[in-house]
Amino acid sequence: MINIDDLNAESCEVVIVDDNKDLLTNVSDYLSLHFKKVHAFIDPAEAIKFIYEDFPGIVVSDIKMPEITGVELLNHVLSCDKNIPVILMTAHGDISQAVQAVQEGCYDFIEKPFEPERLLESINRAIEKRVLTYNQVHLRDALKNKDAIETRLIGVSPKMAKLRRDILSVANLDVPVLIHGETGAGKEVVAHCLHDFSHRKKAQFVALNCAAIPNDLFESELFGHVKGAFSGADTTRIGKFEFANKGSVFFDEVESIPLSAQVKILRSLSENKVEALGSNTAKDIDIRIISATKEDLKDNPNFRQDLYFRMQVAELYIPPLRERKEDILLLFEHFASNFMAQNDIEWAGAGIHLQRQLLEYNWPGNIRELINVATRCVIKNCHDLNELLNSNEQQDKTSQSSLKDLVNDFEASMLINSLQRHKGSVQAVLEELEMERRTFNLKLIKYNIDSQVYKK
Template sequence: MRGTVMLIDDEAMIRQSTEQWLKMAGFEVLSFDNAEAGLAALDEQFPGIIVSDVKMPGMDGLTLMGEAQLRIPELPVILITGHGDVDMAIKAMREGAYDFIEKPFVPERLVETIHRACEKRRLMLENLRLQQNLRSQTGLDAKIIGTSPAIQRLKRELLKCAELDTNVIIYGETGTGKELVAQCLHEFSARSGNNFVPLNCGAIPEALIESELFGHEAGAFTSADKQRVGKFEYANGGTLFLDEIEIMPVNLQVKLLRALQEGVIERLGSNKPIPVDLRVVAASKVDLKTDEAFRQDLYYRLNVTQLQIPPLREREEDIVLLFEHYARHAASQHERELRRATAQDIQNLEQYNWPGNVRELRNVAIRYALDGALPVADILYPQEPMLAAEAEESTLPLAAQVANFESKVIGASLSRHQGNIKAVLEELDLPRRTLNQKMAKYGLNRADFLTGEE
């Protein structure tokens, strides 16, 4: 079914013929001869739209629309009348009508309008359902989104780890969400009432990182014009998150180890020990145990427990779920209508390798949600700026330019699908024989696009 339509018209012949036409077009139709009866059958769970005549005995179409939208906000209502004029149409649209169609109408136009209204209603219901699902999620499921075995395992390990109140090392590639996992460790621990303090060791100049960690007194160095509390002291009672800890200078690793062992720090320019009680969560892209630049005594002090975040390519079941979550959030935040990913969009999402992991996926979803027409493929595989050779190519005869373009399109599709001819045929919508002829014409060999495993 293409959707559900509540059809209201007091003229039996028009109502019956319209009902028959809509059913033939694939719609489920609920038919009423007056507005009061239609309104009585309307409840908050109604999945469809309303198509109503304006001029009817008793309650008219405009009043019906107002009453219906009080029960179901933004419910699409299409109004039809043989007595319409410009003022009435403007009034109807201002009051929330989805569209206004005059009799006699072209059935095809009515069907197309109804189809668009039903699609809008479906998206509204889907968005409402997803919002309700998100609101009903509690605990860790509302923080870390995913249903794949790898992410479910991570959630179980994270909750166990949160209870232990020990130092933790989180491993994961760039963009997998190491800081989010660290925040969850803090929020689900006994320290959640105190500060969560993040520090990216790779984002601070080496000369300043000691001051960032331990603070300083006024006059400790040239630009220290006043006392400053460091991250260690600010995180007292809570959690200190050290991202990219593998980049921390060796001399500072020694001071960090001493602070963890003794539970005290000293601000730069001071000899006064300051006791601290905190949990340190460190994150790294590399194995600290085998990293020659990282002190092993500090590694063992931190590595009481560890968590491994899977890359996005190892949790394929979550890709579309995460994409829809971020796209929905972006659309809501910027007051845009939610775009529905096409089958081709979903296929491109699932086949992409995601070197930037969840961070890259989030950026793709946001751009997709805010651009009204850009397909996923154009976001994942942006066209490069025209090179000098391509600029020269633009002076070639039209036939040569078309041939060059066609060769590049087929080659790019073969590359995307790693030589999978069936996928290329579906993407380019070509007959097998035509694709074979064009590949032979342009010297494109399927074997050149196969992966090593194949």
């Protein structure tokens, strides 16, 4: 596993530079009340030596200093790492210089004298940006290693870091694992990770969507059948358990397994044997069971509790996307970039407005919905989430319209288009549409169309 040292607001460092010793002391003392690592420099040259590429922090500097100006310091910092936010403090007479600095890449400038809260607000926003860009760069580096778990479960949030650690801690243990997660959260991806980072990775990974298998075929799917075992069993067929021998079986939506099949599954897992339908011979199997559910199976009347305890030896919890906001923009960029690369198309990317909308949205469909939105933004060249979602709602309304409504809309548009083409000439419309005058008049009344409007 690649070690990514995730940066967060608490661990982010603050460098303060000012040649005014009293102001430097006061500001650094105030900032020390809010941040753990505050570094004060009266000499900007020393600050330049302290800052390095990939520095996990931000810089606050006075703009007017004798040896090295704040603008020169800004250029040094950005040449070292363009992602480090620099805030400049300026007196009223230096405003034009500060504006120029912003154009050259300064994150913000604060006019002296300033309220401490104003400085704190700016620093907090700069730290938020630094945390995001720092972690994105580190994760991109990790993604270059195609075998790393970070390439499967992308995210810099503490909850995703914990999930990756939990997966690797149980991957090589030959125990059943139950995965909890909402719809679209990525339960099958987690299941694949459990298999691919285990000693079973060279054997089969067999995924079963339990909700998609008809109840009367469930046992046949799992255990197989011999020829003639039931009507339509024209050939012998091995089941998924036998096919996955030495590998892993993934039960997605495990809560959908019919009760009649749960007893036989429990026995098979308890004895490590499988008996095909219509056969009297049991075969040894060696499989690892991975299950996923979006429901609480404990004390669930539709799920045998003895089977639940058999499957729930180890548990993993996938956090919903709304609980790991710091991953949203990184994931969006990843999915949009992948789609562009696969289809050889370009898109300008998410601007500040769209980024803010992505972070504020609740994502009920989790990762699956985010992939959909990223793909549609590229296809439609869209930079507004509300516009994209509203177009979805409009399409849903259209698809839910009755056939009668659709026919009426089509008929009304045909009449209007014909009246427009013929400049309101009723006779020409009747001939074109092969319609009787009485029918035509009834249609005008029905759709509230005034033919006189189209006469020129």
